[in-house]
Amino acid sequence: MWIKSARIVDPGQQLDFTGNIHIEKGKIKAVEKASSPMPGTMHEEVIDARGLWVFPGIIDMHxxxxxxxxEYKEDVYTGSLAAAAGGVTTVVCMANTEPINDNPSVTKYILDKAEEAGLVRILPAGAVTKGQEGKVLSEMGLMKKAGIVAVSDDGKPVEDTSIMRRALEYAATFGLLLISHCEDRRLSEAGVMNEGALSSELGLPGIPSAAEEVMVARDTIISSYTSCPVHITHVSTQGSLEIIRNAKAKGIKVSCDVTPHHLLLDETRLYDYDTNAKMYPPLRTGADRKALLQGLASGVIDVIASDHAPHARDEKDLDFDVAPFGAIGLQTLLPAVLRLHFDYGLGLMQVLSLVTVNPARLLGIDGGTLKPGSRADITIVDPSTNWTLSEDMIMSKSKNSPFLGETFRGEVVYTICNGQIVYRKNGI
Ligand SMILES: [Zn+2]
Ligand SMILES: [Zn+2]
Structure with missing residues (x-):
């Protein structure tokens, strides 16, 4: 297959030029400037990509x-459809299923389902502790053999600091990144939104920024003490970011991701009590959001990840204080990243690195680049199209997006995974 005359942007190789890509047997064979002659044979498919942008396939690590x-909220197949439609070719899926992915048989079950779906690459994260109960470490080595790429008790924090220390050391021996959901549950308690003036005004119980920050501080201290890496997921406050910035400056092996909703929305989104904007961590203040945007520009933030968290309509239709936490995001991850480029003045190469080469490096997986010899995972976008998110275009079983009704610039027109077209926009 050939992709012809596209703007090719690959942060992993710092490439940005107009050219052609040759794909053979599921791998990138060559990336050439447009001036080079394009052989191609009769039986090869050619995508005419004039005016389109071509990126390495997007990686969503959360x-x-x-x-x-x-399965009433989402399954591996519908999640794969949503990923493909969003230009995401690799999805790391969290372990808080039922049963929890804390042993190789659950890992294998998920991978079998992913193969059945046959669309995008699904890479499971295993639980840090058995049953995500925070007491006994899971079978990380056996799960790694079965195919996990990271460990996380996400949905819950690892509360016991001694367990966290041993988990970091154990995960490091297997080269598994530990993804930490930072929440002091004594502080977050019954909170449902950011604690502050607005939570008082709306009459909703608050979650203080400190509930996140004390755990971010703890994790970086333990990481420093053990010299083992830790990855802080869904960072939402200015204070957390400051702790991470200081830790990085000292050489501590800490990395982090933020979500599109924390970058593009703040707590004022909750004036209408829309439960689609209820998530953990909660949307924070405008000042926090500004700090996160600055964190992107300064390079403290390593990754943008969706924290795609589907919930059924009847669950989200409850009152704000009892509805479950979480928002979907697989289909809006890349559109949000493009918005950061179009509307916030961040470099295209820079924002793309956060969803391609950076997560690939952190997880130690292949992909995330268009280097010859790599997996042919490719996302093709039409940068000239504006489109508005509506429920009928959401491929997930659940429709709980805080971005419904919002207009984005840049539309995914092709998603190619392992050399196969897994999504093609209607009419193309
Ligand atoms: Zn979480
Ligand atoms: Zn999560």
Whole structure:
């Protein structure tokens, strides 16, 4: 297959030029400037990509696909459809399923479902502790053999500091990144939104920024003490970012991601009590959001990940204080990243690195680049199209997006995974 005359942007190789890509047997064979002659044979497919942008396939290192156990919210197949439609070719799925992915048989079950779906690459994260109960470490080595690429008790923090220390050391021996959901549950308690003036005004119980920050501080201290890496997921406050910036400056092996919703929305989104904007961590203040945007520009933030968290309509239709936390995001991850480029003046290469080469490096997986010899995972976008997110275009089983009704610039027109077209926009 050939992709012809596209703007090719690959942060991993710092490439940005107009050219052609040759794909053979699921791998990138060559990337050439447009001036080079393009051989191609009769039986090869050619995508005419004039005016289109071509990126390495997008990697989402934090999503919940809900299978096994919560298939009424999402399953591996519908999650794969949503990913493909969003230009995402690799999804890391969290372990808080039912049963929890804390042993190789659950890992294998998820991978079998992913193969059945046959669309995008699904890479499971295993639980840090058995049953995500925070007491006994899971079978990380056996799960790694079965195919996990990271460990996380996401959905919950690892509360016991001694367990966290041993988990970091154990995960490091297997080269598994530990993804930490930072929450002091004594502080977050019954909170449902950011604690502050607005939570008082709306009459909703608050979650203080300190509930996140004390755990970010703890994790970086333990990481420093053990010299083992830790990855802080869904960073939402200015204070957390400051702790991470200081830790990085000292050479501590800490990395972090933020979500599109924390970058593009703040707590004022909750004036209408829309439960689609209820998530953990909660949307924070305008000042926090500004700090996160600055963190992107300064390079403290390593990755943008969706924290795709589907919930059924009847669950989200409850009152704000009892509805579950979480928002979907697989289909809006890349559109949000493009908005950061178009509307916030961040470099295209820079924002793309946060969803391609950076997560690939942190997880130690292949992909995330268009280097010859790599997996042919490719996302093609039409940068000239504006489109508005509506429920009928959401491929997930659940429709709980805080971006419904919002207009984005740049539309995915092709998603190619392992050399196969897994999504093609209607009419193309
Ligand atoms: Zn979480
Ligand atoms: Zn999550």
């Amino acid at each position: 999503a919940h696909l809900r299978e096994p156990g919560y």
